[in-house]
Amino acid sequence: MIALVPGLLPTCTAKQPQVKGCTSGSRKNVGCMFLSLRTTMRLLTHNMLTSHVKGVTNGYPLKLQAENIKVMSVDFNPEFVARMIPKLEWQALVQAAESIGHLGDLPRELVPEYESNEEFLKMAHHVLMEVEVIEGNLECPETGRKFPIKNGIPNMLLNEDEV
Amino acid sequence: MDREQHSIQLEKQHVHDVYDRIAPHFSDTRYKAWPQVKQFLMKQEPGSLIADVGCGNGKYLDINPFTWKLGSDHCNSLASIAGSRGHEVMVCDNLRLPYRDNCFDAAISIAVVHHFATVERRVAAIRELARVVRPGGQVMIYVWALEQTHRKFEAQDVLVPWHMQAHYLQSTAHNTPKKQKKVKDKSKRNNHHVQDHQDSSRMSILSQRPSSNQHSHSVHKNHSQSALQQSSKCQEPSKRRGSFSILGLNLPFAERNGYHWNSETSLFRSLWNNSMEQLSQGEDSYEKRTATSVEGFDHQNVTNNKTNGITEAYLKADRRTRSLDIENTEDSDGVEVSIPNGETRELQNKYGSADRARKPLEQIRQEQEHVRGRSHSLGGEDISEKYYRNHHKPEAAPAEPEDLSQYHRYYHVFREGELAGLIEEHVENLHILQDFYDHANWCVIAEKVQVWTI
Numbered sequence: 001m002i003a004l005v006p007g008l009l010p011t012c013t014a015k016q017p018q019v020k021g022c023t024s025g026s027r028k029n030v031g032c033m034f035l036s037l038r039t040t041m042r043l044l045t046h047n048m049l050t051s052h053v054k055g056v057t058n059g060y061p062l063k064l065q066a067e068n069i070k071v072m073s074v075d076f077n078p079e080f081v082a083r084m085i086p087k088l089e090w091q092a093l094v095q096a097a098e099s100i101g102h103l104g105d106l107p108r109e110l111v112p113e114y115e116s117n118e119e120f121l122k123m124a125h126h127v128l129m130e131v132e133v134i135e136g137n138l139e140c141p142e143t144g145r146k147f148p149i150k151n152g153i154p155n156m157l158l159n160e161d162e163v
Numbered sequence: 164m165d166r167e168q169h170s171i172q173l174e175k176q177h178v179h180d181v182y183d184r185i186a187p188h189f190s191d192t193r194y195k196a197w198p199q200v201k202q203f204l205m206k207q208e209p210g211s212l213i214a215d216v217g218c219g220n221g222k223y224l225d226i227n228p229f230t231w232k233l234g235s236d237h238c239n240s241l242a243s244i245a246g247s248r249g250h251e252v253m254v255c256d257n258l259r260l261p262y263r264d265n266c267f268d269a270a271i272s273i274a275v276v277h278h279f280a281t282v283e284r285r286v287a288a289i290r291e292l293a294r295v296v297r298p299g300g301q302v303m304i305y306v307w308a309l310e311q312t313h314r315k316f317e318a319q320d321v322l323v324p325w326h327m328q329a330h331y332l333q334s335t336a337h338n339t340p341k342k343q344k345k346v347k348d349k350s351k352r353n354n355h356h357v358q359d360h361q362d363s364s365r366m367s368i369l370s371q372r373p374s375s376n377q378h379s380h381s382v383h384k385n386h387s388q389s390a391l392q393q394s395s396k397c398q399e400p401s402k403r404r405g406s407f408s409i410l411g412l413n414l415p416f417a418e419r420n421g422y423h424w425n426s427e428t429s430l431f432r433s434l435w436n437n438s439m440e441q442l443s444q445g446e447d448s449y450e451k452r453t454a455t456s457v458e459g460f461d462h463q464n465v466t467n468n469k470t471n472g473i474t475e476a477y478l479k480a481d482r483r484t485r486s487l488d489i490e491n492t493e494d495s496d497g498v499e500v501s502i503p504n505g506e507t508r509e510l511q512n513k514y515g516s517a518d519r520a521r522k523p524l525e526q527i528r529q530e531q532e533h534v535r536g537r538s539h540s541l542g543g544e545d546i547s548e549k550y551y552r553n554h555h556k557p558e559a560a561p562a563e564p565e566d567l568s569q570y571h572r573y574y575h576v577f578r579e580g581e582l583a584g585l586i587e588e589h590v591e592n593l594h595i596l597q598d599f600y601d602h603a604n605w606c607v608i609a610e611k612v613q614v615w616t617i
Contacts, residue, residue: 050261
């Protein structure tokens with residue numbers, strides 16, 4: 001069981017992050033009301049990903065290589081971030097953020113009582129939610145297999161000989 | 164080719180490739196969240212991480228904004244549509260999810276597992292879902308049911324046609340997932356008549372049916388063109404929907420009841436005309452009438468493996484008419500409805516109820532072979548061997564773009580208890596909490612439990 005962060009209000013006001021101020025939809029071919037939103041991969045997602053190539057025993061975390069990064073302002077919700085943190089592999093987050101030059105002042109170790117440390121939560125929020133990879137690669141640390149990220153969508157499909 | 168390879172090829176041709184082709188059209192018919200799925204998502208705790216495996220166009224990804232959802236789909240086009248709506252998505256295979264163990268609080272698999280062509284692959288798909296969910300987390304799985312009130316399947320492994328609308332065919336030809344004139348404003352949708360999803364596909368059938376007499380692909384070509392012309396006449400979506408709302412047409416009448424008469428065009432026409440007359444009298448009288456008309460089928464025992472005379476005739480007749488009778492929409496309860504029409508090809512009867520006891524997969528498979536050996540249709544043949552021999556010569560040239568078989572999706576429709584049985588027998592770390600039928604689907608909600616092996 002993942003322990004819920006103590007001290008949270010019973011009525012959590014967390015909201016799914018909404019991208020603000022993004023006007024250039026890269027996928028113009030899809031005509032819909034969400035045209036202004038661009039598909040991106042956030043570091044929160046990266047934290048859940050692991051190499052699934054056959055035979056790999058040490059496929060986590062995937063090395064992140066970003067060719068196109070956007071930083072977008074996303075509503076900050078301290079409760080939401082506080083609840084996400086225990087689900088994360090912190091070192092992997094630090095490593096990924098550092099590899100694309102967006103670690104900022106984020107502490108390399110999880111600070112105690114972070115749930116009440118708004119400054120810390122804001123930094124975590126920034127790295128988790130606001131740094132978006134549009135183009136790049138995810139590389140298996142063991143085999144070197146690269147999974148491309150195109151238009152913010154990682155393609156994690158394996159070839160026949162990799163499953 | 165071995166069984167696994169056949170299955171992979173079948174899934175590629177009749178699941179992955181089809182979704183790639185129909186993605187824009189498919190997406191436009193999928194926007195209403197099924198109530199039970201919505202409920203499941205809503206009851207997840209704030210801050211939960213949820214995996215939507217096989218997310219399609221992402222219609223569940225914006226439910227419960229207090230959680231973080233990660234969508235995935237094998238179909239790049241659908242993932243792109245979901246992504247363009249601001250959701251976090253990726254392209255991956257349900258059988259090899261690129262997620263670390265125990266990292267999600269919940270996972271949903273809606274209308275996905277029925278697309279795997281062998282029992283081993285269905286089990287593997289479910290095991291992957293269980294692997295990525297933490298102990299104590301829940302998994303919800305929906306699969307299409309064999310037992311359906313208005314549809315009869317001749318076997319559990321079927322090809323279900325997708326009726327591609329003409330203007331989507333055109334956009335597919337340009338190879339862009341374009342949604343022409345189909346911009347759907349969500350708020351508008353919500354305020355709209357509940358039946359507004361009785362959408363385009365039915366409209367096209369309305370406009371096409373009376374003049375149709377399809378016995379070949381070439382006819383279909385002309386047909387598509389005429390459909391294109393007709394659809395351009397009534398291109399304005401709200402008008403189309405409005406007309407259906409006014410009619411109060413709850414049943415996709417042509418598809419749901421008319422498909423048995425496919426081969427009898429004249430009979431169909433008279434039925435058609437009658438149906439049109441019935442429209443103004445409301446749906447009750449209409450339903451009564453058509454229910455009588457299809458009595459022979461409605462009273463047939465669908466769980467019976469043996470094909471009786473009626474269904475044989477039906478299959479035979481319908482194989483001559485390779486088209487239409489397809490429903491691409493969701494029914495009034497928001498549950499996916501697709502009709503196995505004449506093109507429902509019988510592939511095999513594979514999952515006998517005798518397989519319910521705990522057995523290794525290999526043993527089940529052998530028993531299934533045995534069951535198949537006794538069944539009327541396929542002998543002991545492999546599902547895809549049979550399929551390919553009958554329908555796709557491996558050396559044959561690729562089908563023409565107009566080939567309707569390109570729009571047939573493979574389904575393994577589940578018998579009552581089959582989904583729960585698979586989990587109980589083969590997925591040790593899932594404990595079933597709920598097992599229920601929800602509008603043509605079997606659904607299981609299961610909790611991941613810690614399994615201690617000594």
